[in-house]
Amino acid sequence: MIGIIDYGMGNLFSVSKALERINVDYKLGDRPEKLENCDGYILPGVGAFPDAMKALEEHNFIHFIKEKVEAGIPVYGICLGMQLLFERSEEGGETEGLGLFPGSITRFSGRNEKGEAYKVPHMGWNELNIHQPEQAIMTDVKEDHVYFVHSYVVQTEQPSILYATADYHGEVPAIIGRDHLVASQFHPEKSGQAGMQLLENFCKVMCRQ
Numbered sequence: 001m002i003g004i005i006d007y008g009m010g011n012l013f014s015v016s017k018a019l020e021r022i023n024v025d026y027k028l029g030d031r032p033e034k035l036e037n038c039d040g041y042i043l044p045g046v047g048a049f050p051d052a053m054k055a056l057e058e059h060n061f062i063h064f065i066k067e068k069v070e071a072g073i074p075v076y077g078i079c080l081g082m083q084l085l086f087e088r089s090e091e092g093g094e095t096e097g098l099g100l101f102p103g104s105i106t107r108f109s110g111r112n113e114k115g116e117a118y119k120v121p122h123m124g125w126n127e128l129n130i131h132q133p134e135q136a137i138m139t140d141v142k143e144d145h146v147y148f149v150h151s152y153v154v155q156t157e158q159p160s161i162l163y164a165t166a167d168y169h170g171e172v173p174a175i176i177g178r179d180h181l182v183a184s185q186f187h188p189e190k191s192g193q194a195g196m197q198l199l200e201n202f203c204k205v206m207c208r209q
Contacts, residue, residue: 002026002203003038005065007055010044010081011187018189022196024203032064040207041068043183045080049089049105049152052080053097062098069100069181074206076199077183082176083152085183091152100181103156112169121151126166126186128174128194135163136205137175137182141198146174146184146191154185180206 002019006012006028019026026042029035043065045052056062069075077085086097089105097105108120125145132138141164148166154173156162163182164175175184175198182202188195203209 001038002207002209003035003041004028005035005041005043005061006030007052007059007061009047009052009055010078011046011189012044014187014189015042015044015078018196018199019203022200022203024199024209030059032060035064038073039209040074040076040202041065042202043075043077043081043084045078045082045084047080049080049083049091049097050093050095052084053095056084056098065098066100072180074180074182074202076202077181078189079150079185079187082183082185083150083154085181086154086156089152101156101161101176101178101183102158103154105152106155107152108169118169121149122153122168122172123149126168126172126174128164128166130164131159132163135177137177137198137201138163139197139201139205141194141201144192144194146186146188146194148172148174148186150185182206 085100110120161176166172166174188198
């Protein structure tokens with residue numbers, strides 16, 4: 001059973017439908033007590049970082065998520081859900097994150113090295129560059145195009161957590177992980193075969209559903 005963390009800021013419908021397509025049982029929960037004893041958890045996210053952290057606190061999920069990660073239970077963060085796993089974000093003023101990965105979240109500058117403007121947000125299909133194909137979550141994942149929508153980007157000095165990146169006026173962390181904690185900046189449920197393979201790997205390989 002996969003638990004989908006419902007704190008009011010995730011695209012629950014599309015994630016749920018994606019799990020149905022790969023025949024994985026799941027349940028939604030807006031409180032920790034509704035999601036105990038799951039084999040793994042998905043932390044979706046759409047919106048602003050400060051609002052999301054406030055919502056996680058109000059729903060009593062901050063300690064719950066940290067506790068599950070510490071216990072070695074698989075957790076998968078999606079889009080904003082990935083960014084929340086880091087130490088801090090500058091969005092809306094500096095806000096503390098969950099601190100489960102080293103690094104911070106900053107806004108795309110909107111200017112390349114030549115000073116030329118580029119579009120923010122990073123939105124649409126972009127190709128994966130896979131760095132660690134040996135990781136369980138990366139099994140049979142190809143360097144395919146996946147769907148991004150984000151104005152803020154992860155900055156980290158720990159390359160060991162970068163499983164895959166994309167190029168958007170510089171390197172963009174696309175899939176990250178350590179041990180049983182993984183995340184993607186893009187939406188796997190909207191990303192065709194590559195995205196569905198990631199979800200299947202998380203549920204059926206990491207969580208053994």
